[in-house]
Amino acid sequence: MAKKYANAPSARKAGEKPKIFVLDTNIILHDHKAIRKFKDNDLVIPVVVIEELDKFKKGNDALAFNARGFMRDIDRITEGRSFGKDGVPIGKDLGKIKIEPCHPFPESLAGLFYDDIPDHRILSTAIWVRDNNPDRFVALVTKDINLRMKAKAAGMEVQDYLTDRVxxxxxxxxxxxxxxxxxxxxxxxxxxxxxxxxxxxxxxxxxxxxxxxxxxxxxxxxxxxxxxxxxxxxxxxxxxTKSAYGIRPRNDEQKFAIDACLNPEIQLVSMTGGAGTGKTLIALASALEQARDYEQIILTRPTVVLGNQEIGFLPGDQKTKMSPFVQPLMDNLNVIKSQFRPSSKEALKIEEMLKSEKLLISPLAYIRGRSLGKVYFICDEAQNLTPHEIKTIITRAGEGTKMVFTGDIFQIDQPYLDKWSNGLTHLGEKMDGQKLFEHIFLRVGERSELSDIASKLL
Structure with missing residues (x-):
């Protein structure tokens, strides 16, 4: 059994032929720099992968960014030359890369899959590469569990992409x-x-x-x-024990969380926990409590919907498109407002902040390229972000900015992320031990007794 990599594959030993890895589309969409994570082993990209990437290149989201980034990198690598039979070098101490035309399944497997779909073309090409390189180790690399099962059924060595797995x-x-x-x-x-x-x-x-x-x-x-x-x-x-805009902690973990969110010395906070543990509510209440110390409060969350469709398919303008995604944030805002009378200065202040966009709910896709100075930034459902997306967001932070990421790593909606490879897990692992960072895991559900029981038993 070939070893799966929790880290980048090691360089080959003297006299050993380089391995060949055939990459699926989702590897590149997950990490456009993945081709530089395989040391001096060789890579094959089926041409159908290039066709699929072409469908993702437009837009402002991470998939479009990764698709464009990969194509620019390949164009630079191949400038002035073709792939030829053996491919072209990726870079110093790295292997070669080649775009391989699609090949049919061998006769022995011709009746295994009937649908002519990209996954099957990638698999058939991987099998062709293996059969035409009998003296070398060949594996298909994909984050698609279904494709991995199909590859195993066809007798093809297959691996997950684990270089970013905590x-x-x-x-x-x-x-x-x-x-x-x-x-x-x-x-x-x-x-x-x-x-x-x-x-x-x-x-x-x-x-x-x-x-x-x-x-x-x-x-x-x-x-x-x-x-x-x-x-x-x-x-x-x-x-x-501190309160934040009328919200008081109900357990010790919430006490830790409010303390971290109100501490100006801690510029980066990560909160994880199940449904109803108060992650978003505490982050938002703490931001409102400190509104005078920041020029703006920004709330955002990844726009993950069924079928992997983007918000562009929804009717209406930006605000209308975002409304289904930001409703959970508005629900938390309403919980905070309910602590006060409608005519109170606290409730009126929230309304005024929304009107003046001092309190802004914005699509995450519009964060790229911005410089966030003196902003209290809250990203909800951050478990649906890739490590690269988390990095992109945090590198937007300017002077005086505080960032709070919340999420549940056991409730991931992105098909190619899991509790080991999502951005929220990476944030906690990479930033652990930094003076400006604090992580809190909220254990106890406080939404309602029903919610808490359902979270534990269902």
Whole structure:
């Protein structure tokens, strides 16, 4: 059995012939730089993949960006030369790449699949490449589970694209970011909870210096005290119960979340958790609480719909097209407004912010190319973003900007993402230990008893 790669494939050994990987369209749409992730092994792109990419090249979304980026890269690589029989070099210390015309299934498999569709052409071409290179390892690489099953049925070696897959252990650790401390010294509890500084030296809590923004629950006879490691001060500080625009935490994780969202020193926050745990509500309420400190509050979410159609197929202008996608954000806004009387200054302030676009709900596709200065930016359902999309968004951050990403990595709507490869998981894994970043996993559903039971049992 050929090894699947949790990281980039290693370079081949001396005397070993390079492997050949046949790439499916979804690999390029997922990561347009994927051709540079296979070390000195060779790549084959079936021509039907180029035809499919042509359908995706228009638009502002990530698929269009990746399609265009790949085609520009291939054009640069092949400038002034053709692919020839063996392909062209991709770059230094990399293998060769070749565009291969489509080939039919061999006679022994001619009746296996009846429909003439791109997936079957890619598979038949991969089989042809394998049969014409008997002395080399050949594998089809695709993120399409159905195509992987078909390839296995046809006896073709097939692999997922795993170079951006976060290890299982790290995914599990992201849900265990709180360290529990039982029966601490009485003076530690007293200094942390009741002293004017409400902080203690980290040596009273841990044998080794914690990572920045490490969260703690210190349990004693009186209950649990929430705390966080402040790396700049070198102390473990008390996390106090705070409210944000009428929203108060209902559990310890929500207390951590509100503290992070209200802390101006923490510029990047990641919140994960199941339905009804309060992720979006806390992010939005915290933004409203600090509205005077930011020039604008932007709320957005990926426009993922059934059938992978884009918002362009919906009738109406931009605002009308976005309304089905932003309704969950508006629902959270209405929950916050319900904390106040309709004529209260808080409720009227929200209405005024919406009218003046101080509070703006915007399509995510329009973020690319912008510079977001002094903005409180909230991205909901971020588990449906690729790692590259997350990077694109964060690199838009200017001076004074704070970004909050929320989502549930177990409820992914993108067909080629999973809990290991989505952008929200990558964000938590790559930014872990940075002073300006904090991750909170919300465990308890607070929407309703019915919602909580359904989330656990169904």
């Amino acid at each position: 290890e299982e252990e790290k995914v599990e650790n992201s849900a265990k970011e709180v360290i529990f401390i039982d029966s601490p010294a009485a003076e530690t509890v007293s200094a942390l909870a009741y002293s004017p500084q409400t902080a203690v030296d980290w040596r009273q809590i841990s044998e080794r210096e914690p990572k920045p923004n490490q969260l703690y629950k210190i349990r004693n006879e009186g209950g649990a005290i929430c705390a966080r490691y402040d790396a700049d001060a070198g102390k473990v500080v008390l996390v106090k």
